Amino acid sequence: MKAVYIAQHGGPEVLTYGDRPNPEAGPGDITLRVRASALNRLDLNLRDGKSYKGPLPRVMGCDIAGEVVAISPAARTDLKVGDRVILDNRTKCGVCEACRMGLDQNCSNQKRLGVDLDGGHAEYAIAPASNAYRIPNAMSFTEAAALPIVAHTAWHCLVTQAQIKPWDDVLIQAGGSGVGSMGIQIAKMMGCRVITTAGSDWKLEKAKALGAAEGINYRTTKDISQRVKALTGGKGVDVVFDCVGADTWEQNLLSLKAGGRLVITGVTSGAKATMDLSLLQGKPLNLMGSGGRSRRTFADMMKLVNQGSLHGVVDRVFPLDEVAEAHKVLESREYFGKLVIES
Ligand SMILES: [Zn+2]
Known part of the structure; x- marks a missing residue:
């Protein structure tokens, strides 16, 4: 063959x-x-x-x-x-x-x-x-x-790990990536308000067409967490979903509200990062990784595909x-x- x-x-x-x-x-x-x-x-x-x-x-x-x-x-x-x-x-x-x-x-x-x-x-x-x-x-x-991989990953991270709720504000980093574009659809479907980032305005337009309420161009925005705060009445988001890694780590932590949940599923920009532990202690934050994904969550995700909700x-x-x-x-x-x- x-x-x-x-x-x-x-x-x-x-x-x-x-x-x-x-x-x-x-x-x-x-x-x-x-x-x-x-x-x-x-x-x-x-x-x-x-x-x-x-x-x-x-x-x-x-x-x-x-x-x-x-x-x-x-x-x-x-x-x-x-x-x-x-x-x-x-x-x-x-x-x-x-x-x-x-x-x-x-x-x-x-x-x-x-x-x-x-x-x-x-x-x-x-x-x-x-x-x-x-x-x-x-x-x-x-x-x-x-x-398969991006929809399964986004479902697992947002629903199983971060347990998104309809009242959550969710920041999805790299909304133009495969997993980001799925995360936007899933978070929107679950009733969340989605804020997303991308490096081009044309990607942000596409992300909005998928369901993002707000877009942040990370190349032209100096401080992403300040912009996130401005978009959430000064509070920050409930959930951050990230596939970028080291480059977005600090901004992710600063963008979360007290008790916020961060779930990462990739480290494409690098795997080593430092953090201010007082943020973890003081807010307090819930930090999660994707890890493996189950057959159960694949079957859940396929129900959405077969009912025409996820594309x-x-x-x-x-x-x-x-x-x-x-x-x-x-x-x-x-x-x-x-x-x-x-x-
Ligand atoms: Zn086994």
């Missing part, structure tokens, strides 16, 4: 479009004819070797949408050949202590499609049948591929042989939502 894979770590030039053996489904697996697969910032860390030291070659692509073309006889599933699905990209073992306690987000044997296992920048992909979820008939594969946000589409071009756009950050590869 045709696929895009890496055989060594490096820049976009190591992304190779070529022939790979068709994947061989194991017991319990389904085989998909992949139709679309989305890019994630995680792909850059896999490509350059920062987050993955495992064996190569590896077919890339963590977010996968396609049609079921084969089902292992051993699979316990109600899926049928021809079903249109997306995949939860984390496989869980089902037998470790965490899995047996119903805490599969902490499974000690989880593997990621597109990182630890071959992914979806290919004509075919395999996954455990339990990782596949049907998508609405009216939803394109391209839109569907833009959903994939696609910026641009590339053919399978142009993944390297797509990676250059991913590195440039000049996009809103997701970049999607069609197979």
Whole structure:
């Protein structure tokens, strides 16, 4: 089959479009004819070797949408050949202590499609049948591929971790990112008032179209926390959702009201930050990380997708042989939502 894979770590030039053996489904697996697969910032860390030291070659692509073309006889599933699905990209073992306690987000044997296992920048992909979820008939594969990781992450962070309430003011950093664009939709859907940041006015306009009430351009705004305070009657926000990391850390803490909740799901600008511990003590603040995500929260998120409440946000589409071009756009950050590869 045709696929895009890496055989060594490096820049976009190591992304190779070529022939790979068709994947061989194991017991319990389904085989998909992949139709679309989305890019994630995680792909850059896999490509350059920062987050993955495992064996190569590896077919890339963590977010996968396609049609079921084969089902292992051993699979316990109600899926049928021809079903249109997306995949939860984390496989869980089902037998470790965490899995047996119903805490599969902490499974000690989880593997990621597109990182630890071959992914979806290919004509075919395999996954455990339990990782596949049907998508609405009216939803394109391209839109569907833009959903799994960012929608799952945003739902998990905002609803499970930060437990957003309809009366909350929520600051979503990087509203133009994949996870930010999902966070805006979810917080708005839950009744929150959303304030978001982006580095361009055109991204802020798109963020407002998704449901943000206020936008802050972080390139032209000197003090984001002061602007947040001004927009919240001097109080600050109840919740901050952040995927940026070190660059936004201090402003996040200063933007929170007393008792505020901060949840982070990425450290793309850096992982090391200092903090004034008196802020934590005095306000007091609740600081949370994303951590693993459960099958339960994926199923919750899919209910919203199937009722038409949550939509994939696609910026641009590339053919399978142009993944390297797509990676250059991913590195440039000049996009809103997701970049999607069609197979
Ligand atoms: Zn497990």
